[in-house]
Amino acid sequence: EVQLVESGGGLIQPGGSLRLSCAASGFTVSSNYMSWVRQAPGKGLEWVSVLYSGGNTYYADSVEGRFTISRDNSKNTLYLQMNSLRAEDTAVYYCAKWNLVGSNALDVWGQGTTVTVSS
């Protein structure tokens, strides 16, 4: 079964750092394009970052320079390192897989992990 499971969320003070993990099963992370998408409480979806299979990375302007997307091929796991966290980074963070063969859309999503930035 194709599945994504996020972990690593929690309560963190402004200016702090947190690393989110997204463990994949049923497919290979390194062969796919992977993204992080977040949703602030009561708000809509916001794309955060993408990691291409070739290694290129891209970020939303709101997190550029503070967040880093990466992967560990041996663990088949995607990561999001979040530094200099702000209150406006409070959200549920989802990892998701782009379907490069058929839909070219985000066809597999994790259940989400909650990040709360507050003092």
Place this chain on the structure above:
Amino acid sequence: DIQMTQSPSTLSASVGDRVTITCRASQSISSWLAWYQQKPGKAPKLLIYKASSLESGVPSRFSGSGSGTEFTLTISSLQPDDFATYYCQQYISYSGNTFGQGTKLEIK
């Protein structure tokens, strides 16, 4: 950045109704548009991709249309399970994809 505008923001309807949600892009995105359904506390679920293609396993009462800057999602006969929030997403570029603000479909 390409902006996506959905309308309406909230829609009240009854079981059996035909409903349509509109999504407008600030510039042409060809057919690179997806629709997602999200229920409270759950991850989004892909319904429609490339503007009009139905994702495997999604009921045929869902359909999508449009190209360029104007798109619609239609549910032909609302079922109780369909009450949720719907988002459009443009993905003409993976590195700059954007979502609409969402349409909450409520029971009348």
